Amino acid sequence: MALSRAKVELWHEKVPAAGGAPAFDRFRRIIYLEGELIEEQRSRLFQIAEHCPVSETLRRASSVDTTLAELSPRAI
Numbered sequence: 001m002a003l004s005r006a007k008v009e010l011w012h013e014k015v016p017a018a019g020g021a022p023a024f025d026r027f028r029r030i031i032y033l034e035g036e037l038i039e040e041q042r043s044r045l046f047q048i049a050e051h052c053p054v055s056e057t058l059r060r061a062s063s064v065d066t067t068l069a070e071l072s073p074r075a076i
Helices: 039-050 053-059
Strands: 002-015 024-036 062-070
Touching: 002 039, 024 039, 039 062, 053 062
Parallel strands: 024 062
Antiparallel strands: 002 024
């Protein structure tokens, strides 16, 4: 694997729930990977991010939407 750099962008928002239920937290993140990776490597890194302890904890009471994107060297 030739991962040279990773970058994560994260947004948080409170989403009002319907029917008077309490609002819930929504997290949106984009994971950028830079390097010469084959699709299986990119997929495995995405799976690791989705199942890390922090993601698992957040999902217990929140929504977490994740996107995997290619990192451009100029984006850092």
